[in-house]
Amino acid sequence: MYYKFVDNLIYYNASDKSGVLFFVPFTAKKTRFSSDITGVFLNYFDSSSFLKDDFRISLSCLTPEQFEPLWNTLLAEYIVIEDKRI
């Protein structure tokens, strides 16, 4: 199954590196992430599709126990969605 970052995602990358807030327009909700890992997210913002395993590998700084809650949050908050084009 392929995934992608949702279109029209808006983010605030705090200038003091205190974190990044993602805003999903159609839910009007925002979610905060650490600046350390969101640098990786930005590589996927061009609507490219990816597999969950590839995404997990790119976040090599996280253990599997850290990755799964992050992944679940990304899905639950509609920041990442299934790419039905594929």
Next chain:
Amino acid sequence: MKLGELSQLAVFNSLKNGNIGIDLGVVTFRIQTKLPDVQRIFAELYADYTIITPEQSSDFQVAVKRVNLLRRWIRPQVEFSLDDYIPFLPLPRSQAYPLLEWGMNWCMAAHRHNYLLIHGAVLEKNGDAIIFPAPPGSGKSTLCAYLANRGWRLLSDEMTVISLDTGWVHPFVRPICLKNNSISLVKTWFPDIVVSNIAKDTVKGDVAHVKPPKDSVDKILVPAKVKAIVLPKYSPDTELDIFTLTKCDAFEAISSNAFNEGMLGEAGFKAIRRLIESTDTVEIHYNNLAVVAEFLEEGRFCA
């Protein structure tokens, strides 16, 4: 023309018929009430405001009146209406004036979505505005009353109104709402200020409203650029402690105090983002208002 230039009889008759309104800059209200205490307090607290005539349109047509039937006579109650819509449950008759003020706040918070609206006071000095977002009970209104009578221009004691286009804050100058002990404190500090009667046993405790300084009302059309965000927290054991917030923490603090961020969606998120990036945010714990005023006037908000 200012409300205070009319005779008292003219003001009371106009309020009785709903023929008079006031211009608050970002919004206009037309007010109707036959309750003599509300008429008297309104005439006193809004004397410096520009009125709108019956021929001019108003953004909101509001009224405070007695509830009909049994509650007119037995434990009498009053209700607030916007046009013919009654948004709240009635309150005891003795709380009629605060009900008018709270109702006007609700009108703004519920409908004025061409601005970002934040629960917080905002004051300006030397061209720099400071926003004081805070939940009830933080001492915000007492701090606001102190600063407003010590040379700071009051833009609002309750609702910060931010332009979505410019990010500047627009005045929404209204009587300052004081609660409980702060009423007697402020009267002691500033014996010449005009204060309404005290409404007792409201949901916020004892409540009174203070007439805003004339200078602040005269500049009701003058916006200001925000320099800093200060989250106040009254702390009886602390003269002044200052804590710098990270940008992300500041964003979340503003967001949690925003009335209409969700309603505004993307525009609200971007407005808060611009605000946070262009200002510094601190949290202060304090028990000494003079020391707080000195800190604010120094104007240094980043470590």
